[in-house]
Amino acid sequence: MSEEFKLEVVNPEKSFLSKEDVTEVVVPAFEGEMGILKDHISIISFLKPGIIKIYSKLGEEKYYVEDGIIEFKNNNLSILTSSIFNINDIEKNKIDEMLRVAEEEIAKDNISDQAKYLIDQKIEVLRTIN
Amino acid sequence: MASLDDLKKRIASVKSTQKITKAMKMVAAAKLKRAQDSAEKGRPYSEKMNNIILNLSEGISDKENAPKLLSGTGKDQIHLCVVMTSDRGLCGGFNSNIIKKAKSYFSRLSSEGKELKIITVGSKGNDQLKRIFGDKIIENISFKNSKNANFFDAEKVSKIIIERFQKEEFDICTIFFNQFKNVITQIPQAQQIIPLKTDIDDKEKSEDNYEFEPDEDEILTNLLPKNISTQIFKAMLENSASEQGARMSAMDNATRNAGEMVDKLTIEYNRSRQAAITKELIEIISGAESL
Numbered sequence: 536m537s538e539e540f541k542l543e544v545v546n547p548e549k550s551f552l553s554k555e556d557v558t559e560v561v562v563p564a565f566e567g568e569m570g571i572l573k574d575h576i577s578i579i580s581f582l583k584p585g586i587i588k589i590y591s592k593l594g595e596e597k598y599y600v601e602d603g604i605i606e607f608k609n610n611n612l613s614i615l616t617s618s619i620f621n622i623n624d625i626e627k628n629k630i631d632e633m634l635r636v637a638e639e640e641i642a643k644d645n646i647s648d649q650a651k652y653l654i655d656q657k658i659e660v661l662r663t664i665n
Numbered sequence: 666m667a668s669l670d671d672l673k674k675r676i677a678s679v680k681s682t683q684k685i686t687k688a689m690k691m692v693a694a695a696k697l698k699r700a701q702d703s704a705e706k707g708r709p710y711s712e713k714m715n716n717i718i719l720n721l722s723e724g725i726s727d728k729e730n731a732p733k734l735l736s737g738t739g740k741d742q743i744h745l746c747v748v749m750t751s752d753r754g755l756c757g758g759f760n761s762n763i764i765k766k767a768k769s770y771f772s773r774l775s776s777e778g779k780e781l782k783i784i785t786v787g788s789k790g791n792d793q794l795k796r797i798f799g800d801k802i803i804e805n806i807s808f809k810n811s812k813n814a815n816f817f818d819a820e821k822v823s824k825i826i827i828e829r830f831q832k833e834e835f836d837i838c839t840i841f842f843n844q845f846k847n848v849i850t851q852i853p854q855a856q857q858i859i860p861l862k863t864d865i866d867d868k869e870k871s872e873d874n875y876e877f878e879p880d881e882d883e884i885l886t887n888l889l890p891k892n893i894s895t896q897i898f899k900a901m902l903e904n905s906a907s908e909q910g911a912r913m914s915a916m917d918n919a920t921r922n923a924g925e926m927v928d929k930l931t932i933e934y935n936r937s938r939q940a941a942i943t944k945e946l947i948e949i950i951s952g953a954e955s956l
Contacts, residue, residue: 545713547816547898549706566878579717580878581887604888606717608875613713617816 540573540610542589544598547617554591560612561588562605563660577608582616584657586664597622599664601657622664634661669941672934676927683923689755690916697848697909703813704845704902711899714892718861720875721885732882734827734889737860738836743780745835745859746770747826749842749900750790751908752809757915759843759851759908760789766853767841771798782835786822786901803829814905819898826897827890830859842900843907849914851907858896861889 542560544552561570563585582603589596603616640646641654667675722735748767750760767790774781784804785791791805804825808818826838838859843851877884 543709545710547707547710547819547895548703550709564878569878576876577874578876578878579721579884581884604714604717604884604891606713606720615710615713615717 538573539591540612542612542614544614544616544619546615546619551616551619554589557589557591557612559588559590561586561590562614563587563600563656564605571607571612573610575607579604579606581605582614583653585660586622587614587619599625599660602653625664630661630664634658637661667933667937669934669937672930672937676930676934679923679926679930683920683927686916686919686923690913690920693756693909693913693916697906697913699813700902700906700909701845704906707899707902711895714888714895718885718888718892721877721881721888722861732886732889734830734859734893735861735885738833740836741779743782743835743837744774745782745784745826745829745838747784747786747822747838747840747897748790748794749840749897749904750785750787750793751904752788752807753908754789755915756908756912757918759911760787760793762851762853763841763843764790764793766855767794768797770839770841770855771801784822784825814898814901816894816898819901820894822897823890823894826859826893840897840900842904843911845903845906845910848910851911854900854903856896856900858893861892 538558539556540558542552542554542557543550559570559572561568562580563569563583565581565583568585569580582600582605584601585599587598587600589598599620599622600614600616601618603614603619605615606613637654637658641651641658646654722731746767748763750763754760771781771783781798781801783794783798783802784806785794785802786806786808788805788807788809791802791807795802806822806825808814811818829835830838837857839855839857841853841855844854846852
């Protein structure tokens with residue numbers, strides 16, 4: 536039996552990525568990283584800033600996401616996100632820019648704890664890929 | 666009858682108008698292709714989002730304490746209407762169709778004794794509504810500077826709406842936009858976004874239960890504002906495709922009308938030229954006869 540399932544990544548503008556043959560996807564879910572294999576139970580969860588790792592026969596791909604929702608059902612994984620980049624395509628100065636904006640934001644004191652936590656995560660992730 | 670010179674000038678002016686409308690048609694056609702493309706590509710996102718929300722709202726355990734964005738305030742006294750139009754004119758009935766739809770909705774509301782608040786998106790809608798409903802318009806948003814509809818703009822609009830909802834300034838929110846069917850047909854739509862209308866088809870109901878992480882309530886509170894942005898973004902995409910479609914067919918008509926007008930004027934020009942020649946001939950002949 537094959538161990539593959541379908542993955543679709545959509546952002547508001549278009550269908551970003553569609554694959555039929557992924558074997559494992561690791562997503563940065565809100566309450567920690569979560570690996571999804573075939574026949575996972577149906578689940579809906581949130582993403583926090585982090586790296587999506589997609590494993591297929593062809594190897595591993597990594598994408599950076601800032602937010603999003605995932606839905607897994609009947610071996611279909613849908614990821615809805617408004618901000619996603621392939622780590623290999625992203626330019627260094629863009630990361631620097633995003634890092635700068637995030638650091639500015641966290642310096643403000645009128646943000647909620649949750650927002651602070653998210654930005655913290657974002658900075659951490661951006662630093663690691665930088 | 667107008668003099669020959671006048672006719673000549675008119676023909677020239679109609680011809681140059683025709684050139685302009687023709688160029689506008691071509692531009693609209695090119696833009697339409699792109700807008701239509703992005704409207705189609707944007708559909709999966711909003712559909713998926715809708716699906717997830719449907720599944721979620723079914724799974725929600727405590728209906729009483731459901732987020733207000735889903736269940737509403739329990740009243741329907743104050744209506745907020747978001748009328749989405751274009752920033753540019755010359756697109757046929759595009760804007761007036763939305764306005765017409767909105768106006769009939771407004772008059773129904775006022776006959777029911779409901780209170781009305783309006784947010785206009787796009788300057789053309791504001792221009793048309795401010796004469797009659799000027800005192801009802803609480804905000805006017807315009808994205809003249811953005812080239813294409815983008816998600817960022819949609820988020821701005823939804824932020825404004827949600828902020829006002831949290832201040833309990835309204836109970837029900839409806840958006841008005843044109844849905845793109847094809848180049849000639851755009852259907853003005855009224856869609857209620859707060860509280861969310863969940864018209865679930867029984868056959869689409871999913872049997873299996875989802876696992877949620879974190880719990881349903883938290884997901885819903887986070888998801889609903891996103892859904893509003895998504896719905897507004899969808900409306901913006903549909904609108905921009907409709908606008909270009911409407912403009913294209915309007916300009917096509919204008920070009921054809923200009924062509925007809927040139928033909929008519931040319932005939933008139935030739936006739937009066939002929940008449941002048943005949944007149945001159947008669948004058949010469951009768952002058953020669955009298956000698």
